[in-house]
Amino acid sequence: MSEDTKPRLRYSSDGTMIASNDGLKNVISGMGTERDRRTYSQFAYGSVNDIAELEAAYSTNWIARQVIDAPVEDATREWRTFSIDEGADIRKAENALNLQGVTQEAFKWAGLYGGAGVLLITDQPLDKPLDHKKIKKGSLKRLLVLDRMLITGMDFNVSDPMAVNYLLPNYYVVNGGRLPIHHSHFVRAPGAKLPLRMRMINQGWDDSQLRRCMEDIKDAVSAKSGVASLIQEANVDIISKEGLSDILSSGDMDTAVASRYQMFGMMKSMFRLGLLDSSEEYARHPASFGGLGEILSTLMEWVSGAAEIPMTRLFGVQSKGMGDSGQGDLNNYYNAIRSKQESDYRQFLEAIDKVLIPSALGSMPDDCEFDWNPLSQPSDAELAQQQLAFAQSDDIRLQQGVVKRSQLMRKLSEQGVYAISEEDIKQAEADEKAERDGEDFIPLGGIGGNEPGAAEEAAQVSEADPA
Structure with a gap:
């Protein structure tokens, strides 16, 4: 075993043994060994607060x-x-x-x-x-x-x-x-x-x-x-003048040179006109802003991830992706x-x-x-869609006979959806009871009812078939 591949052990303050070179290693490329700079990266506590x-x-x-x-x-x-x-x-x-x-x-x-x-x-x-x-x-x-x-x-x-x-x-x-x-x-x-x-x-x-x-x-x-x-x-203005470095190194003309080009800047600002000697050259170099938006967006994403708050809530920006x-x-x-x-x-x-x-x-x-x-x-559209779904569900249960009309009326009254009075609910319960009592009463073998002519129809059936 070479010197680089031998496990190096170190001990903490309480005597616990700590291995310092755990993980994947390659002695040819240096990955995971002392030649790998990542080996020396570690998290450490700074000031807690x-x-x-x-x-x-x-x-x-x-x-x-x-x-x-x-x-x-x-x-x-x-x-x-x-x-x-x-x-x-x-x-x-x-x-x-x-x-x-x-x-x-x-x-x-x-x-x-x-x-x-x-x-x-x-x-x-x-x-x-x-x-x-x-x-x-x-x-x-x-x-x-x-x-x-x-x-x-x-x-x-x-x-x-x-x-x-x-x-x-x-x-x-x-x-x-x-x-x-x-x-x-x-x-x-x-x-x-x-x-x-x-x-x-x-x-x-x-x-x-x-x-x-x-x-x-x-x-x-x-x-x-x-x-x-x-x-x-x-934009950065650059003026080139032959022998400028020699003039500045002499130390005698610093003030004169500064005054000269300060006057040039003032004239250009006030009159949009600059005066230069034939030995001087003027150039304007624009700064490039390409890629700065992507950098800022990436940094905002890092802040959002660290805070565990989505960017739509933290920065108020739209999420990426079509339709998202x-x-x-x-x-x-x-x-x-x-x-x-x-x-x-x-x-x-x-x-x-x-x-x-x-x-x-x-x-x-x-x-x-x-x-x-x-x-x-929920928004108004979401609330309307939710109420429609509730109404359809209640209608299905009513058609299946799972609930009664008076029960739905009481539910809507308690939810405050409609101004349904207690008298209306009691009247619906009375109608349901009367309807139930009418269905349970079947005279003469199940023929007839409370409709007009029901008694005459029952008598005719009785004469035709005494049994």
């Missing part, structure tokens, strides 16, 4: 702001609905405490800084565990948003894995204050997920969602700025938003609801659950 840079990017660049704000606004724009009878009272309490705005603010700061939360200010002391059984009507006073830069964790729980705050602080302290706040009063909003070891190093907080996009955002912004600067110099409206990308994006609603937003809101709902109603109702409203509203 440069807070000053993140804040500057969010405050000054619209792309960075959209990366943080767009997913949060899409996830909370249509909000939620409670199916219980007290849903209107819960909605009123949400509006009074601005729960929708508080949720948006908490998740935006969590995405920017890597963590944030909401402090539940009630009539119970903050330094004691929050007792949900003692929550009565009007107990919740305020919802206060605090990001990770405004609050510090203390006394981390590293010994009780059964507790809800395992590897998280038992108490928090607001920066500048002294009162310890028990963790049960603080509902955390997560940021971008980190491995468990990195989260412990980061004092229990997550990573910023903007940090992973910073390199691509910088590339896109710098390329756009470079193109804008290049447009300002679309970008609806497929938006559907995939909405599916990802729905997943975050269930995994992150629901857990966050249910923790707040344990205090907000008893404070609004006086007690916690049974089976008090909410559903997320659709993320997008």
Whole structure:
């Protein structure tokens, strides 16, 4: 075995053996050996969160702001609905405490800084565990948003894995204050997920969602700025003069030469006329802009991929491809938003609801659950097509006898499609009962009915066939 093909082993700080040359190798071409430059490429951790840079990017660049704000606004724009009878009272309490705005603010700061939360200010002391059984009507006073830069964790729980705050602080302290706040009063909003070891190093907080996009955002912004600067110099004027280098090297004529060509530029700007000596030559070289649009488009795609937001939502541009409206990308994006609603937003809101709902109603109702409203509203054409499909489906079920006319009337009345009164529904039910009773009554062996002449027809049949 040659020296280049021998496996080189190295050890980490905890003594774990790490192989440094795993993968495909070719000693003839040098691929995978020390002569391959790719062998020395590796990912490494930099600064986990440069807070000053993140804040500057969010405050000054619209792309960075959209990366943080767009997913949060899409996830909370249509909000939620409670199916219980007290849903209107819960909605009123949400509006009074601005729960929708508080949720948006908490998740935006969590995405920017890597963590944030909401402090539940009630009539119970903050330094004691929050007792949900003692929550009565009007107990919740305020919802206060605090990001990770405004609050510090203390006394981390590293010994009780059964507790809800395992590897998280038992108490928090607001920066500048002294009162310890028990963790049960603080509902955390997560940021971008980190491995468990990195989260412990980061004092229990997550990573910023903007940090992973910073390199691509910088590339896109710098390329756009470079193109804008290049447009300002679309044409470059060049004047050639014999012996100019000797004149400038002498050091005595620098000011005279600069004044000479400054005057030439001023005359050309004011009068579109330039005066040159017979020994001077003037040329204009236009700058080339070919391919710049493709470069910017590629950089925008990289930013869109890093942010996990389609270009139609992040930049408002049309998708590529004939007949592609970008609806497929938006559907995939909405599916990802729905997943975050269930995994992150629901857990966050249910923790707040344990205090907000008893404070609004006086007690916690049974089976008090909410559903997320659709993320997008259909257009008029889509709504009309959907209603037509529903009407055709109801008509088929009515013809098959699966449902009754009164049942369809009650369904339409509850949906608010038509102003059908309860008297109309009861009249339809009475008609259906009368029709059913008439079908069940079959006199004289099934001949006749309530129609005129039915009795005479039955008598004639009886005389013809006594049996």
